[in-house]
Amino acid sequence: MYKIVTADRFLWEGINLEGKIILEGGTSWGNTTRLIAKKVSENNWNTELISVDIDDSHFNEIEKDIQPVFKKLNLRRGDLSDLYFIPSNSIDVVICNYTLSSVEQFPLRVMKTLKEFYRVLKTEGQLLVTEEMPIWSVDSKDYTYWSKRLRIIKSISILKAMATFNEIHPSDLEEGLNIIGFKNIHWREFNEKINAEMAVKFLDKKKQNLIKGSNDLENENLTRGFVDLTEKLVKKFEETKEFLAPAYILKANK
Ligand SMILES: C[S@@+](CC[C@H](N)C(=O)[O-])C[C@H]1O[C@@H](n2cnc3c(N)ncnc32)[C@H](O)[C@@H]1O
Known part of the structure; x- marks a missing residue:
């Protein structure tokens, strides 16, 4: 989906996957899965990968592309x-x-997920997490595209009583990991580049959510206002190739 260029150097610093068993959380469209495959292939590592997602809709195409790379x-x-x-x-x-x-x-x-990560990891095993920063923790003026897109997406989800993403601040994640027993926890913030074309598709999907189905708030102006906001932002996105998002990488050991 989104073409994301992760802070590659910090993520892979000191990582050697030779003879290792890797668990990837959240396969989705396979962005990170393919990144792992590329690293394994470049280094000729003998590696086993288990990649888990609650939604298996991209599994077939990903498997076709990367199967030969892994043991x-x-x-x-x-x-x-x-x-x-x-x-x-x-x-x-x-x-x-x-x-x-x-x-x-x-x-x-x-918390249940981090507890599971801790359980399945070997002693000294490593956890690598990349996440977007929470919207309240950064100055939205520095990230206008990212911040407007996120606010519209979240607001539409709330209006339609749908579950919505909850970005976790790295210091809160650190505390959660501490409670579970992880050690050597450290993190670094960076700016992520996100492909604008894909962001438009996601906004458009949200707009469809808004239009379809019943408007149980029974306020046409509200719906029209959000459709208008979404369409204006899509127009802006069409004038740009990519935009910046505030993100962080966190590392820890069992
Ligand atoms: C933004 S996508 C992941 C992006 C991908 N890891 C990458 O690097 O580009 C988030 C994914 O988390 C998955 N997901 C959400 N909750 C989950 C859960 N409880 N268990 C497994 N997968 C889950 C969603 O289905 C979705 O595919």
């Missing part, structure tokens, strides 16, 4: 907060990019 590849439909199909102390590295805010659509599910 073993398992794309598995499942809930990250209940990894009953993965034995305890069996995983060397957990990589979870842009997924915890999606898991936290249902409050506290992230």
Whole structure:
């Protein structure tokens, strides 16, 4: 979906996946999955990958592209907060990019997920997380496109009583990881580049959510106002190629 250029150097610094078993949380359209495959292929590593998502709609195309790179590849439909199909102390590295805010659509599910990551990791095993910063924690003037898009998407979800992403501040995530028992927790903020064309598609999907179905608030002006906001922002996005989003990478060990 979004073409995201992660802070590659910090994420991969000191990481060697030779002979390792990796768990990826949140396969989605396979952005990070393909990034892992590229690293494994470039380094000729002998690596096993289990990638888990609650939605398996992209599994076939991803599997076709990257299967030969891995010693073993398992794309598995499942809930990250209940990894009953993965034995305890069996995983060397957990990589979870842009997924915890999606898991936290249902409050506290992230704590269950982090507990599962801790359980499946081997002692000293590594957790790598990339996430967007919460909108309240940055100056929206520095990120106008990102901030407007996020506010419109979240507001439409709330109007339609749908679950919405909850970005987690790195210091809160650090505290949660501490409670569970993770150590060597450190994080770094950076600016992520997001492809504007894909952001338009996502906004358009949200606009359709708004228009379709009943308007149980029974206020046509509200709906029209949001449609207008969305369409104006889409026009702006069409004038740009990519935009900046505030993000962070967090690393920790079991
Ligand atoms: C933004 S996408 C992930 C992006 C991807 N990791 C990347 O790097 O581009 C978030 C994904 O989390 C998945 N997800 C949300 N809650 C989940 C849960 N409880 N268990 C497993 N997957 C979940 C969604 O289905 C979605 O595919």
